[in-house]
Amino acid sequence: MSPIKLAIVGLGKIARDQHLPSLAANPNYQLVAVASPNNKLEGTPSYPNIETMLREQPEIEAVSLCCTPQVRYEIANYALEQNKHVMLEKPPGATLNEVAGLMDLAQQRRLALFATWHSREAAAVEPARDWLVGRKIRKVQVTWKEDVRVWHPGQAWIWKAGGLGVFDPGINALSIITRILPQPLVLKDAELHVPSNCETPIAAELTLQGPGGLPVRAEFDFRQTGPQSWDIDIETDDGHLLLSKGGSVMHVDGKQTVSAPDREYANLYARFAPLVRERRMDVDLAAFRLVADAFMCGRRSVVDPFIE
Structure with missing residues (x-):
């Protein structure tokens, strides 16, 4: 071929x-x-x-x-x-x-x-999805905090309308939880912190909810210095799951069960080839809808200007 x-x-x-x-x-x-x-x-x-x-x-x-x-x-x-x-x-x-x-x-x-949602291709995402099957989820905490000066140096587009601001990395976390959680999520509350010289947020807190009142709390911040945080913490009726390093590492009850090198983009291109050959679509907008809801319904507070 x-x-x-x-x-x-x-x-x-x-x-x-x-x-x-x-x-x-x-x-x-x-x-x-x-x-x-x-x-x-x-x-x-x-x-x-x-x-x-x-x-x-x-x-x-x-x-x-x-x-x-x-x-x-x-x-x-x-x-x-x-x-x-x-x-x-x-x-x-x-x-x-x-x-x-x-x-x-x-x-x-x-x-x-x-x-594409590259973070869904992280090594621990599908194992986490499998582990959660049959367990009752009690609480989910997402902590996605990184230094924008390290990961987006000089990228002014991210601060313009349509550039998403902190949701550019934050949507990666949302793409993971909308994949691994068995229930659909709706936005209940959002607080967006927008620098006085920007059009998109530098930080945000979301409260999401699944059927039965499942609480999901997400914190995103572009102002992190030192160690970066890309963690999803899930409490269930039968153990505790932690996804860290953007979904590449998985711990269950404190014991590491998955850790593998980055193959996120390699996996995306492996998936694209059969779509091309079979002329098919793969478009999942669950994470994107949550971000759109946050921009539509979230409260905005003005914070200090962002200086590169």
Whole structure:
């Protein structure tokens, strides 16, 4: 079977750190081009935009979009109109309605559309889901705190409307809990802390609830220094589960049961190939809906300006 001719749109930090190595290690793909307004990839044809790229290389079969969420819809819509399969970095768009439009177009054209959630591919996520089956969950605490200056240096887009602010990492935690918890969640309360010189929050606290009143508390903060915290703590009627390091490590009653190297993006590309070949969609918006609800219903407080 011939490799899928794929192009990357948006050659920033995440593309270089994660997408390029994952593609290089996967024989299902041939990276044939890059479209990025300010960056080029040595040894690979590089173009300033997707329109020029697809005009020059119409044989491209699929595109992986690593651009900022504010421009993702227009680029994805154009790719689908050109009959290209599309893989979306998270979040899949700036609004839910944008993603709904992409889903309609992909379905009409029988094209693959993959809304990726890389944290769901962390090593301990599926074992945690399996462990929770049959247990009564009493309480869930999410603590997702990191230093924005380390993980998003100079990325002004994250502070603009549509950039999500602290929900850019926070949605990773939400993608995990909406995968491992057996019940759907609804937002009950949200507090968003927005710097006086920004349009998106630097910190947030959410109270979520599942059927039967299951309490889920989530704390997100971009102002963390020192050790970073990416933890999900779950108390059940039959033991205590802790997911740490973004879902890559699992402890049950204090004993480590899972720990494995990062293969999140490698797993995403492994999943995308059959979607392309079978022309199927994989778009789960549960985490994105919770973030949208927080922006719609959350209280906003103004905090100190953010200085890079």
